[in-house]
Amino acid sequence: MLYGCDTQGRGTLLTAGGIREATPSMGTEANAHDFYLDPMATSSARNLSKRPTREISVDSPPKKKSGSLEDYVRELSETQEELDHAMQLIEEDGIEEGSELYYQALYLCKNAVYRRAFTKMKTKEDRLNWIQFNWDRENK
Incomplete structure (x- = not known):
């Protein structure tokens, strides 16, 4: 050549x-x-x-471990307990089952973070304002 x-x-x-x-x-x-x-x-x-090689560190989120059946059942049970507590508060606050506000609260409480915030609020007024605020924010 x-x-x-x-x-x-x-x-x-x-x-x-x-x-x-x-x-x-x-x-x-x-x-x-x-x-x-x-x-x-x-x-x-x-x-x-050849290109020079170098170590590259990537901060990836940790891989999710495949949990055991016991872990899954425990987590499901905790979620159910939190949801039951949220529904109890909704009823105690006098929100009528079947009303638009009732459905909004249930919808918002499906999110674990929202549900935790809702159940930690101390007064009915705070919870009602929380429902309205988050519903409006979610549906802009």
């Missing part, structure tokens, strides 16, 4: 004179044999053309 070398399926490396020889200047006449690829030069060129 006169100018090129196959670099393991990554395309063709074009070079003039190889790595170790001086490349003829523009003013000199070069014969075809002046442009050859020395096998050692080709291997050096491959090593030089």
